[in-house]
Amino acid sequence: MRLIQNMCTIAEYPTPGSAAAADYCLGAAGRRLVKIAVVGASGVGKTALVVRFLTKRFIGDYERNAGNLYTRQVQIEGETLAIQVQDTPGIQVHENGLSCNEQLNRCIRWADAVVIVFSITDRKSYELIGQLHQHVQQVHLGTRLPVVVVANKADLLHIKQVDPQLGLQLASMLGCSFYEVSVSENYNDVYNAFHVLCKEVSHKQPPSSTPEKRRTSLIPRPKSPNMQDLKRRFKQALSAKVRTVTSV
Numbered sequence: 001m002r003l004i005q006n007m008c009t010i011a012e013y014p015t016p017g018s019a020a021a022a023d024y025c026l027g028a029a030g031r032r033l034v035k036i037a038v039v040g041a042s043g044v045g046k047t048a049l050v051v052r053f054l055t056k057r058f059i060g061d062y063e064r065n066a067g068n069l070y071t072r073q074v075q076i077e078g079e080t081l082a083i084q085v086q087d088t089p090g091i092q093v094h095e096n097g098l099s100c101n102e103q104l105n106r107c108i109r110w111a112d113a114v115v116i117v118f119s120i121t122d123r124k125s126y127e128l129i130g131q132l133h134q135h136v137q138q139v140h141l142g143t144r145l146p147v148v149v150v151a152n153k154a155d156l157l158h159i160k161q162v163d164p165q166l167g168l169q170l171a172s173m174l175g176c177s178f179y180e181v182s183v184s185e186n187y188n189d190v191y192n193a194f195h196v197l198c199k200e201v202s203h204k205q206p207p208s209s210t211p212e213k214r215r216t217s218l219i220p221r222p223k224s225p226n227m228q229d230l231k232r233r234f235k236q237a238l239s240a241k242v243r244t245v246t247s248v
């Protein structure tokens with residue numbers, strides 16, 4: 001299934017630094033914007049995860065992903081943030097390692113934070129995590145991008161190929177948060193994974209430097225009329241009228 005609301009594809013992204021990209025700095029109503037890319041191997045449940053987070057629903061059957069962008073708002077420590085979540089096509093693995101096409105690299109470059117998903121029923125998807133994490137950090141050289149590792153399909157323990165504990169160990173080695181989730185059975189864990197990421201991004205961008213606040217100081221509001229002056233002019237007008245009436 002593909003969610004149609006508030007959606008555009010990776011190909012429609014403004015390139016960083018362009019005028020159009022500047023519009024992306026603010027969410028609706030000038031809210032701070034957090035941009036999250038969801039990456040991982042094919043079939044691990046990326047679309048299911050994103051749709052679950054946005055709609056609270058698990059639909060079960062999803063169209064092969066073409067890289068859709070979704071938006072919603074979240075409350076983080078009393079502040080409403082606009083967040084954009086980019087679902088990405090499954091990553092292909094070749095003999096030489098990862099194959100990240102330009103479309104995916106643009107998406108990673110655009111993001112403020114990344115969710116790396118693997119499935120506990122697919123060993124290969126787990127083995128991708130290290131390389132993917134390294135790739136994300138290379139794209140954002142010089143800044144440590146917040147990343148959360150998500151082990152999905154926790155309801156399928158009977159056919160697991162990876163012990164979720166391994167996911168936890170790997171994530172802590174990489175310095176990432178870790179969530180074991182079942183997108184099909186539990187919404188709260190999915191929400192928490194995104195929430196923790198938004199919180200991390202929001203702490204990296206202190207509210208004092210939010211575009212919303214900067215905007216206020218850059219575009220000064222017209223001064224409100226001086227009340228004393230208004231009262232004086234009103235009295236003058238009144239007394240002029242009284243004089244006119246008296247003189248008639």
Ligand SMILES: Nc1nc2c(ncn2[C@@H]2O[C@H](COP(=O)(O)OP(=O)(O)OP(=O)(O)O)[C@@H](O)[C@H]2O)c(=O)[nH]1
Nearest residue numbers: 042043044045046047048060065090153182183184
């Ligand atoms: N049992 C179970 N199935 C899940 C879960 N999450 C996703 N699935 C199923 O896994 C399959 C793949 O899910 P998708 O969300 O399409 O996976 P994807 O990573 O977006 O796949 P690509 O678009 O190919 O990259 C679907 O049949 C989902 O219903 C889960 O938590 N438990």
